[in-house]
Amino acid sequence: MASAFPKLPGFVPTQEIDKPNFRKVSSTKQEQNREINHLSNKEYAVPRKQPIQIPPQTGMFNPDYMSTTHAMHLPKNSNNDSEELYQPSWVKMDRHVLRFSGYFKEAVVESALENYRIRKITIFYYLEDHSLSITEPKQENSGVPQGAFLKRQKVLRADNSKTFILPEDFRINQDIIIFGKTIRLYDCDQYTREFYELQGIPQEQSFVPQQDSFETKTTTKFIPQKDTVMKDYLEHKLGGGKVTSQKQFLENDRKVLKFYVFSDIDYILHYYLADDTIEIKEINSANSGRVPFPMMLRRQKLPRKFSLNQPGQTYAEDFIRPQDIQYGQPLIIYNRKVLINGCDQFTRQYYQEKFNVDFPLGGQEEYVHQERSNIIIPPHNGIGDEQDSLGYIYRLQPKPPKKDFFKWVDNQVNLRFLAMFNTTKPEDKDRVFVITFFLNDDSLLIYEPTVRNSGIPDGKFLEKKKYKNVNNNNEFFTPGDLIVGNEVQINGWKFQLLDCDEFTKKWYSENFK
Numbered sequence: 001m002a003s004a005f006p007k008l009p010g011f012v013p014t015q016e017i018d019k020p021n022f023r024k025v026s027s028t029k030q031e032q033n034r035e036i037n038h039l040s041n042k043e044y045a046v047p048r049k050q051p052i053q054i055p056p057q058t059g060m061f062n063p064d065y066m067s068t069t070h071a072m073h074l075p076k077n078s079n080n081d082s083e084e085l086y087q088p089s090w091v092k093m094d095r096h097v098l099r100f101s102g103y104f105k106e107a108v109v110e111s112a113l114e115n116y117r118i119r120k121i122t123i124f125y126y127l128e129d130h131s132l133s134i135t136e137p138k139q140e141n142s143g144v145p146q147g148a149f150l151k152r153q154k155v156l157r158a159d160n161s162k163t164f165i166l167p168e169d170f171r172i173n174q175d176i177i178i179f180g181k182t183i184r185l186y187d188c189d190q191y192t193r194e195f196y197e198l199q200g201i202p203q204e205q206s207f208v209p210q211q212d213s214f215e216t217k218t219t220t221k222f223i224p225q226k227d228t229v230m231k232d233y234l235e236h237k238l239g240g241g242k243v244t245s246q247k248q249f250l251e252n253d254r255k256v257l258k259f260y261v262f263s264d265i266d267y268i269l270h271y272y273l274a275d276d277t278i279e280i281k282e283i284n285s286a287n288s289g290r291v292p293f294p295m296m297l298r299r300q301k302l303p304r305k306f307s308l309n310q311p312g313q314t315y316a317e318d319f320i321r322p323q324d325i326q327y328g329q330p331l332i333i334y335n336r337k338v339l340i341n342g343c344d345q346f347t348r349q350y351y352q353e354k355f356n357v358d359f360p361l362g363g364q365e366e367y368v369h370q371e372r373s374n375i376i377i378p379p380h381n382g383i384g385d386e387q388d389s390l391g392y393i394y395r396l397q398p399k400p401p402k403k404d405f406f407k408w409v410d411n412q413v414n415l416r417f418l419a420m421f422n423t424t425k426p427e428d429k430d431r432v433f434v435i436t437f438f439l440n441d442d443s444l445l446i447y448e449p450t451v452r453n454s455g456i457p458d459g460k461f462l463e464k465k466k467y468k469n470v471n472n473n474n475e476f477f478t479p480g481d482l483i484v485g486n487e488v489q490i491n492g493w494k495f496q497l498l499d500c501d502e503f504t505k506k507w508y509s510e511n512f513k
Contacts, residue, residue, distance in 0.1 A: 047194035093128035114213035260363020411439040
């Protein structure tokens with residue numbers, strides 16, 4: 001919206017009232033009036049000289065080039081005092097910096113945690129040109145932008161004297177105003193103290209500023225006491241937990257004690273020596289009239305005494321150990337008596353070697369489900385893997401066939417053969433093939449090399465998969481079926497094996513003697 005006031009002296013509300021005239025001043029006159037830009041920098045006596053700084057020579061493209069500084073080219077046989085007499089102030093005061101630590105209070109609104117924030121800053125004062133810069137250390141989750149607080153520049157005093165801030169204005173335990181911020185100085189470094197002592201105005205002792213609510217909350221962190229018993233309880237409750245002794249796990253992994261027990265019916269008790277856990281399985285038989293329920297007690301550590309304690313109050317020494325299981329003695333499992341009737345051969349040998357106890361054999365074995373003999377397996381149609389297709393015959397919900405992982409890892413070896421068609425057809429009798437046999441999964445791959453102007457497409461001839469040997473009762477091919485000089489029939493094609501590579505010859509000489 002345009003202003004209704006006329007743009008004439010005395011009618012503009014934003015003009016200065018005490019201004020006597022409104023004449024324009026030239027830029028040359030303004031520069032002459034700005035005396036602060038033409039004042040020479042004051043020189044100070046420094047406590048010690050800065051060492052000659054040699055710049056690093058890394059990262060140079062030309063190895064013969066050497067980066068240098070002005071201080072590296074000073075005359076070696078000249079008097080230093082005479083040199084300093086004619087040196088400009090910006091050379092004498094180069095790299096001489098005063099460092100102060102200060103803080104100022106900043107109001108915080110709409111916060112239930114704090115009413116104000118004490119922001120700590122670091123002031124660097126450069127003696128070479130009387131400029132200063134301010135940085136603020138970063139705090140985690142402070143919510144304010146921190147880092148470079150004020151870029152390096154000359155700062156005027158707040159008393160309208162049109163002079164820059166000088167080192168005499170910095171006094172510990174006193175305030176200094178920089179661009180409207182009232183900063184209380186509370187510390188400085190050792191070089192700054194030596195500088196002021198040399199000037200005859202030593203600084204006061206440092207002090208620790210007060211902490212605000214935010215710093216008190218973030219710095220005084222609560223250190224919780226580690227409750228290993230509670231942690232172990234919670235991990236086992238979630239189905240995890242680690243074995244207390246790795247040595248016990250490594251020595252007794254997959255070693256299980258098997259006991260035949262009786263309560264109301266016969267059960268099988270498994271004791272896992274790797275982690276001292278126990279599980280109890282039901283023995284389900286055909287036409288028993290009972291609902292088949294696999295587990296009476298899931299795998300867990302069994303306490304000697306059953307009581308409703310507080311979580312984590314059942315310690316490791318209160319669990320049942322192998323020496324607590326004795327023949328003919330009832331075992332209390334959550335206030336239920338279970339009678340031990342016998343064990344298997346491995347458990348008997350373990351008790352004989354460990355405790356010198358003769359534990360009798362015996363007990364009812366698990367019911368082994370007999371395989372149905374009336375299942376008719378149809379011939380494979382060639383689509384997909386035959387082992388994968390058999391899963392739909394034996395189970396309503398098929399499971400993927402298990403692969404021999406150790407065979408896959410230990411036999412990352414390929415056998416390669418050179419073969420030709422065993423045929424009388426003139427267009428096929430000269431075709432050459434490379435047959436690759438993979439030992440990790442007993443699969444075959446047939447590849448036809450490129451022959452120029454043959455008119456026959458080259459590349460993959462047969463997909464990599466397991467093939468049956470019709471000359472060996474339809475068993476899958478093995479390395480023993482692939483002998484140089486013999487004839488093999490793969491997927492209806494007859495091949496004559498002519499030769500093999502050097503690695504295949506070496507492998508056959510080591511494994512087929």
